[in-house]
Amino acid sequence: xxxxxxxxxxxxxxxxxxxxxxxxxxxxxxxxxxxxxxxxxxxxxxxxxxxxxxxxxxxxxxxxxxxxxxxxxxxxxxxxxxxxxxxxxxxxxxxxxxxxxxxxxxxxxxxxxxxxxxxxxxxxxxxxxxxxxxxxxxxxxxxxxxxxxxxxxxxxxxxxxxxxxxxxxxxxxxxxxxxxxxxxxxxxxxxxxxxxxxxxxxxxxxxxxxxxxxxxxxxxxxxxxxxxxxxxxxxxxxxxxxxxxxxxxxxxxxxxxxxxxxxxxxxxxxxxxxxxxxxxxxxxxxxxxxxxxxxxxxxxxxxxxxxxxxxxxxxxxxxxxxxxxxxxxxxxxxxxxxxxxxxxxxxxxxxxxxxxxxxxxxxxxxxxxxxxxxxxxxxx
Amino acid sequence: xxxxxxxxxxxxxxxxxxxxxxxxxxxxxxxxxxxxxxxxxxxxxxxxxxxxxxxxxxxxxxxxxxxxxxxxxxxxxxxxxxxxxxxxxxxxxxxxxxxxxxxxxxxxxxxxxxxxxxxxxxxxxxxxxxxxxxxxxxxxxxxxxxxxxxxxxxxxxxxxxxxxxxxxxxxxxxxxxxxxxxxxxxxxxxxxxxxxxxxxxxxxxxxxxxxxxxxxxxxxxxxxxxxxxxxxxxxxxxxxxxxxxxxxxxxxxxxxxxxxxxxxxxxxxxxxxxxxxxxxxxxxxxxxxxxxxxxxxxxxxxxxxxxxxxxxxxxxxxxxxxxxxxxxxxxxxxxxxxxxxxxxxxxxxxxxxxxxxxxxxxxxxxxxxxxxxxxxxxxx
Numbered sequence: 001x002x003x004x005x006x007x008x009x010x011x012x013x014x015x016x017x018x019x020x021x022x023x024x025x026x027x028x029x030x031x032x033x034x035x036x037x038x039x040x041x042x043x044x045x046x047x048x049x050x051x052x053x054x055x056x057x058x059x060x061x062x063x064x065x066x067x068x069x070x071x072x073x074x075x076x077x078x079x080x081x082x083x084x085x086x087x088x089x090x091x092x093x094x095x096x097x098x099x100x101x102x103x104x105x106x107x108x109x110x111x112x113x114x115x116x117x118x119x120x121x122x123x124x125x126x127x128x129x130x131x132x133x134x135x136x137x138x139x140x141x142x143x144x145x146x147x148x149x150x151x152x153x154x155x156x157x158x159x160x161x162x163x164x165x166x167x168x169x170x171x172x173x174x175x176x177x178x179x180x181x182x183x184x185x186x187x188x189x190x191x192x193x194x195x196x197x198x199x200x201x202x203x204x205x206x207x208x209x210x211x212x213x214x215x216x217x218x219x220x221x222x223x224x225x226x227x228x229x230x231x232x233x234x235x236x237x238x239x240x241x242x243x244x245x246x247x248x249x250x251x252x253x254x255x256x257x258x259x260x261x262x263x264x265x266x267x268x269x270x271x272x273x274x275x276x277x278x279x280x281x282x283x284x285x286x287x288x289x290x291x292x293x294x295x296x297x298x299x300x301x302x303x304x305x306x307x308x309x310x311x312x313x314x315x316x317x318x319x320x321x322x323x324x325x326x327x328x329x330x331x332x333x334x335x336x337x338x339x340x341x342x343x344x345x346x347x348x349x350x351x352x353x354x355x356x357x358x359x360x361x362x363x364x365x366x367x368x369x370x371x372x373x374x375x376x377x378x379x380x
Numbered sequence: 381x382x383x384x385x386x387x388x389x390x391x392x393x394x395x396x397x398x399x400x401x402x403x404x405x406x407x408x409x410x411x412x413x414x415x416x417x418x419x420x421x422x423x424x425x426x427x428x429x430x431x432x433x434x435x436x437x438x439x440x441x442x443x444x445x446x447x448x449x450x451x452x453x454x455x456x457x458x459x460x461x462x463x464x465x466x467x468x469x470x471x472x473x474x475x476x477x478x479x480x481x482x483x484x485x486x487x488x489x490x491x492x493x494x495x496x497x498x499x500x501x502x503x504x505x506x507x508x509x510x511x512x513x514x515x516x517x518x519x520x521x522x523x524x525x526x527x528x529x530x531x532x533x534x535x536x537x538x539x540x541x542x543x544x545x546x547x548x549x550x551x552x553x554x555x556x557x558x559x560x561x562x563x564x565x566x567x568x569x570x571x572x573x574x575x576x577x578x579x580x581x582x583x584x585x586x587x588x589x590x591x592x593x594x595x596x597x598x599x600x601x602x603x604x605x606x607x608x609x610x611x612x613x614x615x616x617x618x619x620x621x622x623x624x625x626x627x628x629x630x631x632x633x634x635x636x637x638x639x640x641x642x643x644x645x646x647x648x649x650x651x652x653x654x655x656x657x658x659x660x661x662x663x664x665x666x667x668x669x670x671x672x673x674x675x676x677x678x679x680x681x682x683x684x685x686x687x688x689x690x691x692x693x694x695x696x697x698x699x700x701x702x703x704x705x706x707x708x709x710x711x712x713x714x715x716x717x718x719x720x721x722x723x724x725x726x727x728x729x730x731x732x733x734x735x736x737x738x739x740x741x742x743x744x745x746x747x748x749x750x751x752x753x754x755x756x757x758x759x760x
Contacts, residue, residue, distance in 0.1 A: 041683030041691055073676065075692070075708050107676040108709045213680055282662075296453060296487040300593055303421030311421055312455070328455050329488050 001159050002182045003027045003222025006131035008138030011119025013068035013105070013112060021119030022138030023089055024180060025062040025127050029097035030220045031184075032060035033191035035198050037215035044071045044078030045101045046216060048086065052098035058187025059097035063178065063218055064089035064123070065104075065139050066116060067163070070174065072107040072213040081111040088117060092124035102216050104141055104163065104174040132180075136161035139176050143250055149242040153235035156183035156225045162243040164250075174212040177202065177243055183232055184223035193233040194219050201240040204272070205248055205363045245346075248365050256288050257346050258364045262302075264315075264352040270307035271360030274353060277305035279364035289366035293338035295323045302351055313354025319347045381539050382562040383407045383602025386511035388518030391499025393448035393485070393492060401499030402518030403469055404560060405442040405507055409477035410600045411564075412440035413571035415578050417595035423452030425481045426594060428462040432478035438567025439477035443558065443598055444469035444503070445484075445519050446496060447543070450554065452487040452593040461491040468497060472504035482596050484521055484543065484554040512560075516541035519556050523630055529622040533615035536563035536605045542623040544630075554592040557582065557623055563612055564603030573613040574599050581620040584652070585628055585743045628745050629725075636668050637726050638744045642682075644695075644732040650687035651740030654733060657685035659744035669746035673718035675703045682731055693734025699727045 008022040034053055036046050053060060064085055071078045082101050090099035103111070126134070136148050140163045148161045164175035185193075194217070202217055219236070221228070248257045260279045265271035278284055281301040287294040295316050302309060316324040319341030323334055341347050349364075388402040414433055416426050433440060444465055451458045462481050470479035483491070506514070516528050520543045528541045544555035565573075574597070582597060599616070601608070628637045640659045645651035658664055661681035667674040675696050682689060696704040699721030703714055721727050729744075 039680060039683040040687075040689050041679050041694070073679065073704075073708055075706075107680075213676075213683065296593075299421050299453065300419060300487075303419040303593065307420075309420050314421070324453075326455075328453055 001129070001132065001157060001180050002224035003030065004180045004220070005127035005129055006135040007123040007126040007128065008131065008134030008136070009119055009122045009126055011122060012115045013066055013119070019134065019138035020066055020068045021116065021123050022065045022135040023062060023092065023120070023123040023127060024135060024178060024220065025093045026060065026097070026220060026222055028094055028222070029059045029061055030222045031187045031190050032058055032098070033187060033194045033219050034100070035194060035217045037212060039213050041073065041213050043103060043107070043213045044074055045082040045103045046214060048079060048082040049100040049102065049216065052086065052100060056098035058191070060220055061090065061093035061097040061099055063100040063102060064120060065102045065176065066111070066119065067139055067141050068105040069103060069109060069111050070105045070107045070214050071103040071111045074108070074110050077110055081113055084113065085111070085116055085120065088120045089124065092127060100218060102176055102214070104139065104176055104214050107213060132159055132161070139163045139178070145250065147243060147246040147250065149239050149246070151235040151239045153183065153231040154229035156181055156228055156232060158235055158239050160239050160243050162247055164247050174214040175202065175247065176215070177217040177240070179219040179236070179239065181219065181221045182223070182225035183221050183228035184226055185221050185228040185232065190219060190221055193236050196233060197237040197240045200237060200361065201244040204361060205244050244363065248363055254365045255345065256342070256366045258288055259348045260362045260364050261348055261350045261359065262353060262361065263350060263359045264354050264356060265358040265360065266308040266356040268358045268360050271358045272362065274302050274305040274307045274351065275360050275362035277301050278349070278351065279362040282367055285364065285367035288342065288364065291339055291342035293318050293323060293335060293342060295329060298349060298351060299324065302353065307353065308355040310354035313352070315352035315354070317350040318342060381509070381512065381537060381560050382604035383410065384560045384600070385507035385509055386515040387503040387506040387508065388511065388514030388516070389499055389502040389506055391502060392495045393446055393499070399514065399518035400446055400448045401496065401503050402445045402515040403442060403472065403500070403503040403507060404515060404558060404600065405473045406440065406477070406600060406602055408474055408602070409439045409441050410602045411567045411570050412438055412478070413567060413574045413599050414480070415574060415582070415597045417592060419593050421453065421593050423450050423483060423487070423593045424454055424458030425451055425462040425483045426596060428459060428466065429480040429482065429596065432466065432480060436478035438571070440600055441470065441473035441477040441479055443480040443482060444500060445482045445556065446491070446499065447519055447521050448485040449483060449489060449491050450485045450487045450594050451483040451491045454488070454490050457490055461493055464493065465491070465496055465500065468500045469504065472507060480598060482556055482594065484519065484556055484594050487593065512539055512541070519543045519558070525630065527623060527626040527630065529619050529626070531615040531619045533563065533611040534609035536561055536608055536612060538615055538619050540619050540623050542627055544627050554594040555582065555627065556595070557597040557620070559599040559616070559619065561599065561601050562603070562605035563601050563608035564606055565601050565608040565612065570599060570601055573616050576613060577617040577620045580617060580741065581624040584741060585624050624743065628743055634745045635725065636722070636746045638668055639728045640742045640744050641728055641730045641739065642733065642741065643730060643739045644734050644736060645738040645740065646688040646736035648738045648740050651738045652742065654682050654685040654687045654731065655740050655742035657681050658729070658731065659742040662747055665744065665747035668722065668744065671719055671722035673698055673703060673715060673722060675709060678729060678731060679704065682733065687733065688735040690734035693732070695732035695734070697730040698722060
């Protein structure tokens with residue numbers, strides 16, 4: 001990826017000895033855009049990065065990330081530590097933009113700054129154009145595998161990596177995602193493309209409904225490949241969709257990633273809210289796990305979403321199989337076909353609300369194991 | 381209970397042969413108040429009972445309830461069936477008020493009206509002042525035991541029963557609750573007392589976050605014992621609290637019922653919203669199951685509740701043990717003590733938001749088994 005160097009080293013924050021400190025450094029100041037957690041208990045590096053990026057008017061020279069310690073619920077000391085970490089990393093980067101900072105791991109414990117300092121020094125020394133996979137490894141916590149993706153858009157390339165275990169993620173399930181592209185694009189349009197892409201991907205996956213203290217998605221655009229073309233926004237969406245699906249598939253006990261597509265809503269916001277409610281419903285998630293075409297649970301969840309719907313016009317398709325029409329189950333032998341769709345690792349639920357023309361989607365996954373053995377195998 | 385007769389019979393709606401049709405009949409028209417599900421996919425009997433009660437200006441002569449079939453997602457036929465069922469039951473009751481109707485069980489299948497008709501006839505013949513426990517049994521579905529409670533308020537008595545399996549309830553987890561009292565109280569004040577009691581009990585328990593298509597809570601007041609005194613509202617609250625806790629404890633795999641008490645909120649609504657968010661968080665629920673004083677999960681859930689909070693003033697007590705003060709874990713050996721509290725079958729989490737003086741509560745329970753074995757035993 002032209003315009004960037006990457007590193008990922010093991011410095012001892014993680015007891016396991018795995019890589020735990022990563023850096024991306026731009027050859028020249030790059031356009032940057034980020035989406036941060038909206039959690040009110042946001043960790044120190046989130047607040048610090050938000051301030052640094054705003055102060056630098058969307059120009060960044062890189063990011064330094066540690067795993068193994070979230071620097072969250074660490075008070076004023078946490079903020080000082082995050083700033084110090086960014087400042088040290090900035091020595092390896094050009095001037096003219098912000099060195100951002102992110103953390104993930106245990107919360108409530110101060111960053112071991114001596115160890116972190118050694119890590120930043122080692123990562124600074126290890127930076128190389130080919131170090132992206134080392135960086136991608138250094139941001140992982142409980143993930144079972146590296147999560148990377150790559151796309152092209154005209155002459156530009158995009159590479160991205162992410163971390164976070166899906167649905168039944170241990171502890172905070174922090175999601176971090178970093179994208180580097182050689183497209184030339186100003187911070188304003190980059191931010192709009194990122195927010196649009198997030199709305200349909202990272203902000204439309206439901207894990208366990210909680211947003212972590214440390215979530216952050218960052219895109220850096222070096223401009224080395226010339227102007228971003230018309231396909232850039234679509235390529236960014238597609239890249240983040242790929243990474244988001246990897247997050248879901250990587251969750252413990254996840255066997256099905258299901259696109260919940262809501263149609264016929266009064267507004268796009270209501271469509272999204274209904275899709276989210278369905279995707280978050282434990283009863284729906286256990287039905288997904290059991291490949292049980294339990295349409296009642298799905299419609300019941302939609303009914304709870306506080307959105308306009310017409311019970312007499314509600315409809316449901318499981319994959320290509322119509323299951324409910326005009327508010328009642330279709331007659332005929334749909335059940336075996338619907339069950340077969342639900343055996344697939346990825347499929348779609350299409351829920352028509354009958355209240356308008358707006359659509360929206362969410363990605364859901366299954367809720368598994370014992371919870372499932374009680375719920376999914378049961379029909380009253 | 382003066383002024384009422386009760387019955388519960390087995391008529392064959394349930395394949396198991398268990399009691400599946402219950403009736404309460406008032407000697408004279410009684411004051412009635414009800415709370416119905418807000419689910420937009422509400423079942424036929426919910427709409428019919430709401431209309432009948434409104435048309436009768438809060439006077440009722442009884443209720444007929446079947447289990448085994450929810451009469452939900454059954455279209456116009458469902459409404460006709462619910463009305464027919466109520467009409468037949470009304471023959472056993474005096475004139476001058478509504479005969480209400482409720483159903484719980486499988487959804488999407490029409491009521492077997494011939495069977496139901498035989499059941500209503502049998503129940504009408506079986507009505508007796510001592511039949512309350514038969515009635516309480518006839519409303520159960522997957523519950524493992526009868527759920528009843530009794531209170532007194534001055535010279536008045538209240539008896540109540542409920543149904544619904546807790547947290548990981550199979551299918552719709554419909555909640556029904558019926559209370560009969562001999563207090564004399566007009567429908568208006570009775571409704572206010574019921575709504576106030578529900579806000580802190582039935583509407584403050586979180587099961588799996590879904591509201592069923594059939595939920596209904598009904599109170600009938602015969603007036604046989606003379607005017608309801610000042611203690612009536614408190615006794616009704618206490619009775620519903622008892623029944624709601626029985627619902628939670630009765631859930632599959634529930635070992636802990638936890639009162640999430642939020643203090644220091646800007647408004648009561650925000651306090652309730654934060655308490656609900658904490659109580660609904662799968663990460664918090666698995667921590668409860670594992671008796672793991674994982675304060676980070678609790679504060680993270682509060683941070684996601686979209687309420688005002690001051691991260692520097694947030695505090696947490698687990699039972700009587702202070703765990704977080706001024707946004708950071710307390711120093712010293714609190715962990716063993718907090719863990720001991722969390723072994724108890726019932727305890728309290730007190731979360732201070734540091735943003736005001738309002739309070740609110742929710743009841744939570746644990747999320748158990750395999751989901752737990754992955755989540756609760758783990759600390760990153």
